[in-house]
Amino acid sequence: xxxxxxxxxxxxxxxxxxxxxxxxxxxxxxxxxxxxxxxxxxxxxxxxxxxxxxxxxxxxxxxxxxxxxxxxxxxxxxxxxxxxxxxxxxxxxxxxxxxxxxxxxxxxxxxxxxxxxxxxxxxxxxxxxxxxxxxxxxxxxxxxxxxxxxxxxxxxxxxxxxxxxxxxxxxxxxxxxxxxxxxxxxxxxxxxxxxxxxxxxxxxxxxxxxxxxxxxxxxxxxxxxxxxxxxxxxxxxxxxxxxxxxxxxxxxxxxxxxxxxxxxxxxxxxxxxxxxxxxxxxxxxxxxxxxxxxxxxxxxxxxxxxxxxxxxxxxxxxxxxxxxxxxxxxxxxxxxxxxxxxxxxxxxxxxxxxxxxxxxxxxxxxxxxxxxxxxxxxxxxxxxxxxxxxxx
Ligand SMILES: *[C@@H]1O[C@H](CO)[C@@H](O)[C@H](O)[C@H]1NC(C)=O
Ligand SMILES: *[C@@H]1O[C@H](CO)[C@@H](O)[C@H](O)[C@H]1NC(C)=O
Numbered sequence: 001x002x003x004x005x006x007x008x009x010x011x012x013x014x015x016x017x018x019x020x021x022x023x024x025x026x027x028x029x030x031x032x033x034x035x036x037x038x039x040x041x042x043x044x045x046x047x048x049x050x051x052x053x054x055x056x057x058x059x060x061x062x063x064x065x066x067x068x069x070x071x072x073x074x075x076x077x078x079x080x081x082x083x084x085x086x087x088x089x090x091x092x093x094x095x096x097x098x099x100x101x102x103x104x105x106x107x108x109x110x111x112x113x114x115x116x117x118x119x120x121x122x123x124x125x126x127x128x129x130x131x132x133x134x135x136x137x138x139x140x141x142x143x144x145x146x147x148x149x150x151x152x153x154x155x156x157x158x159x160x161x162x163x164x165x166x167x168x169x170x171x172x173x174x175x176x177x178x179x180x181x182x183x184x185x186x187x188x189x190x191x192x193x194x195x196x197x198x199x200x201x202x203x204x205x206x207x208x209x210x211x212x213x214x215x216x217x218x219x220x221x222x223x224x225x226x227x228x229x230x231x232x233x234x235x236x237x238x239x240x241x242x243x244x245x246x247x248x249x250x251x252x253x254x255x256x257x258x259x260x261x262x263x264x265x266x267x268x269x270x271x272x273x274x275x276x277x278x279x280x281x282x283x284x285x286x287x288x289x290x291x292x293x294x295x296x297x298x299x300x301x302x303x304x305x306x307x308x309x310x311x312x313x314x315x316x317x318x319x320x321x322x323x324x325x326x327x328x329x330x331x332x333x334x335x336x337x338x339x340x341x342x343x344x345x346x347x348x349x350x351x352x353x354x355x356x357x358x359x360x361x362x363x364x365x366x367x368x369x370x371x372x373x374x375x376x377x378x379x380x381x382x383x384x385x386x387x388x389x390x391x392x
Contacts, residue, residue, distance in 0.1 A: 005034040006069040006172045011060055011089055013040045017076030018048035019158040019225075019232040019390075020106055022258055024072050026225045026363060027165035029256045031173060031181050033070075037258070038063055040086045045261065049076045050235040052228055055251065055259035064088050070168060071096050073114070075107020075128060075157065084113045093117065102151050104168050106161060110154040111135040125154040128391075145191060145391075158232070159392030162187050162364055186335075186350070186364035188392075195387055197351035197372040200330055205308050205356070205376040207275035212239045212377050215274045217266055217295055219246040221284025224254030225363040226312050230278060233370035236386050237378055239276075244269050246292050255282040266294060276373065277302050279320075281313020281334060281362065290319045299325055303356070308376070310358035312369050317341055320359075331359040367392045 008028045012021050021037070028035045039046055039056035047053055071093055073083055083089055090113075096103050097119055105114050110127035111134040114120050120139030126147045127135045135141040145160045146153065146167050153171065155164035162185060170178035181187075207213070214234055218227050227243075234241050245252050245262035252260050277299055279289055289295055296319075302309045303325050311320055317337035320326050330346040331354065338347045346352050350365045351372045358376070360369035367390065375383035 013082035016079030018052035053261035073109035080108035157391035212275040219288035223282035227280035229366035279311040286314040
């Protein structure tokens with residue numbers, strides 16, 4: 001039987017904004033689409049912005065004859081320039097448009113790629129704020145988080161990617177599927193408003209040296225939007241984030257099949273004290289964390305010495321709770337794991353800080369979670385600055 005799944009292409013390059021790429025892949029795959037992540041470089045592995053490394057599913061040159069229901073262009077620099085300069089991609093996107101199929105672009109890509117290819121003439125579109133002037137020369141530029149004009153959908157930046165992806169799910173599958181995507185991803189009910197979090201037992205988070213040293217473990221089955229979102233946002237604040245693979249390979253396959261490349265193996269990590277240990281979600285990844293003795297010991301030492309630690313999504317319930325690391329603390333977790341928390345009083349909050357512990361809920365709360373961490377280390381002004389730059 002022929003597959004009836006909608007086919008989606010996400011082209012990526014070195015210097016692609018990884019948070020945008022990964023959120024698109026997550027939302028579309030979770031909604032049932034068959035997503036091909038295609039490198040426009042000469043090799044599958046791309047070095048995305050903020051030192052995030054991931055491996056594409058194929059080279060664009062190997063899928064240039066395929067027919068897609070949707071082509072989605074992520075932003076980031078110089079990735080956006082590379083997409084624009086890729087003749088194969090330009091032809092695919094133009095053909096897509098000429099044949100009445102969907103194209104989407106976010107961040108710098110509407111102006112750099114779609115606009116300079118002449119696809120936005122007479123159409124309404126939006127893009128990342130600093131590219132609006134350039135966009136205005138090739139489109140009717142609109143300041144809106146997501147703009148739909150016929151078969152072209154455009155949007156603004158990392159913090160609008162979830163809304164952008166959901167609106168493309170609606171275009172492909174209809175309103176009901178889009179509503180499901182909103183609910184499951186825990187999309188913010190108030191996009192564009194200042195981020196908030198609840199804080200109990202307020203303490204000052206400190207760090208040795210010039211910037212916080214953060215360790216972020218990943219494993220097969222880790223939730224890639226949460227992992228990449230944390231790496232991306234924390235590195236924007238100049239925190240030093242070490243991505244440590246729990247297992248035998250630096251390459252890890254996330255819960256939505258994105259192949260991420262870690263900086264080190266946790267087994268080889270010699271430095272064992274960090275200013276923050278933070279766990280991304282994903283059921284299978286969390287199970288691996290829970291059974292990794294070295295990681296559990298690091299977390300216990302962290303808690304004993306009153307240093308910051310945290311988790312988003314499953315690991316609050318599957319790692320911290322069973323190892324006694326939520327004792328006497330308020331925490332939240334993903335809706336699917338709430339039953340496993342012994343204290344459920346704070347599960348409805350999107351981000352909870354209790355002293356040196358920070359917890360959160362799922363893909364759609366990742367940026368708020370990362371911003372709460374930044375605020376604890378650097379102050380609210382820094383958090384708001386990064387929220388503004390990322391258009392949360
Ligand atoms: C892109 O990144 C890859 C992977 O690290 C690297 O091997 C390659 O040389 C880079 N390509 C360009 C054009 O810089
Ligand atoms: C933390 O704050 C809560 C609520 O204000 C309070 O009931 C609790 O005793 C505090 N815990 C500690 C360890 O101070």
